[in-house]
Amino acid sequence: MKKLDLRSDTVTRPTQKMLAAMSTAEVGDDVYSEDATTNRLEEKGAEILGKEAALFCSSGTQSNLAALLTHCGRGDEYIVGQQAHTYKYEGGGAAVFGSIQPQPLDLQKDGTFDLNMVEQHIKADDFHFARSRLLCLENTHGGLALPQKYLRDCHTCARKNNLRLHLDGARLFNAARKWNVPPRTIADFFDSVSICLSKGLGAPIGSLLCGDSDFIAEARRWRKVLGGGMRQTGYIAAAGLYALENNITRLSEDQHNAEALARRLAQIDEIDVRYDDNQTNMIFLSIPEAKLAALHVFLRQHGIIMAQGTKVRLVTHLEINKQDVDTIAQTFQTFFSRQH
Ligand SMILES: *Cc1c(COP(=O)(O)O)cnc(C)c1O
Numbered sequence: 001m002k003k004l005d006l007r008s009d010t011v012t013r014p015t016q017k018m019l020a021a022m023s024t025a026e027v028g029d030d031v032y033s034e035d036a037t038t039n040r041l042e043e044k045g046a047e048i049l050g051k052e053a054a055l056f057c058s059s060g061t062q063s064n065l066a067a068l069l070t071h072c073g074r075g076d077e078y079i080v081g082q083q084a085h086t087y088k089y090e091g092g093g094a095a096v097f098g099s100i101q102p103q104p105l106d107l108q109k110d111g112t113f114d115l116n117m118v119e120q121h122i123k124a125d126d127f128h129f130a131r132s133r134l135l136c137l138e139n140t141h142g143g144l145a146l147p148q149k150y151l152r153d154c155h156t157c158a159r160k161n162n163l164r165l166h167l168d169g170a171r172l173f174n175a176a177r178k179w180n181v182p183p184r185t186i187a188d189f190f191d192s193v194s195i196c197l198s199k200g201l202g203a204p205i206g207s208l209l210c211g212d213s214d215f216i217a218e219a220r221r222w223r224k225v226l227g228g229g230m231r232q233t234g235y236i237a238a239a240g241l242y243a244l245e246n247n248i249t250r251l252s253e254d255q256h257n258a259e260a261l262a263r264r265l266a267q268i269d270e271i272d273v274r275y276d277d278n279q280t281n282m283i284f285l286s287i288p289e290a291k292l293a294a295l296h297v298f299l300r301q302h303g304i305i306m307a308q309g310t311k312v313r314l315v316t317h318l319e320i321n322k323q324d325v326d327t328i329a330q331t332f333q334t335f336f337s338r339q340h
Pocket residue numbers: 058059060061062064085086138140168170171196198207
């Protein structure tokens with residue numbers, strides 16, 4: 001029985017072709033910038049995102065943290081969504097390692113900031129206050145592709161108020177596929193962008209931080225401080241390179257599969273499905289609590305794994321195809337058509 005793991009798009013494993021690319025990679029010591037494959041990955045990533053340079057990082061958390069440490073100094077502040085990864089899910093790294101104060105603000109239901117609220121929280125130049133330095137966005141957020149017009153508005157707001165702009169673009173390519181735009185039309189609005197190779201793109205490990213050359217040179221220094229200076233990284237960079245060359249356009253399939261699954265699950269009375277117009281590869285379900293435990297067991301018996309919790313998130317990815325969507329929908333339907 002095929003395992004259908006819907007917890008996240010991080011669960012994908014390298015395909016045979018990706019493994020082949022990894023095992024034949026040309027490598028060297030990347031701390032000396034002598035790893036040819038890593039250099040190629042960084043060049044390719046920078047090119048796709050329309051930036052001067054890129055830096056291969058071990059994870060999205062490391063990439064975001066290197067960016068924050070590069071943009072902000074001790075006593076500086078970054079404005080960030082209350083529900084954003086760089087505030088809520090990265091262990092408070094900016095405060096822990098950088099003495100950088102977060103200014104978290106509630107995001108609206110569609111994943112956007114109220115920019116009036118952002119402006120109200122930008123602090124005046126006064127020694128009572130931390131120095132507002134950076135605005136930090138996340139795209140996609142909760143699977144939602146942020147509108148391009150909104151990104152433009154954020155850019156205008158940041159420039160007007162002398163803030164730098166960072167994008168946690170762990171799933172930037174999902175957003176680009178959603179709007180059918182080249183990835184750089186998203187990245188263009190930002191001074192720095194972090195992308196994950198290990199999510200929908202299907203690489204086992206790795207992220208890229210992209211920006212202008214001076215910024216990346218400084219971030220390279222911080223990556224070393226964070227313990228992220230690695231040696232023959234070409235073996236894993238090869239997977240990332242393979243992913244950038246082969247797995248970007250296919251993200252549309254994940255989106256179509258998510259949409260199809262959402263439509264099928266919405267036919268079940270007891271499930272409340274949330275799949276918005278600008279949603280990409282994530283579906284959110286509300287399921288009656290009394291049935292949840294039994295549902296988990298039933299799904300597991302059929303090889304289907306979903307995250308715990310009453311608000312369930314299902315994520316489509318490289319290892320979930322159209323036929324799997326059918327299997328998943330049918331299994332849900334079978335469960336809810338019985339008396340439990
Ligand atoms: C996964 C993720 C990250 C961090 O990536 P890791 O590689 O897990 O550290 C950052 N931001 C968002 C939005 C993510 O989904």
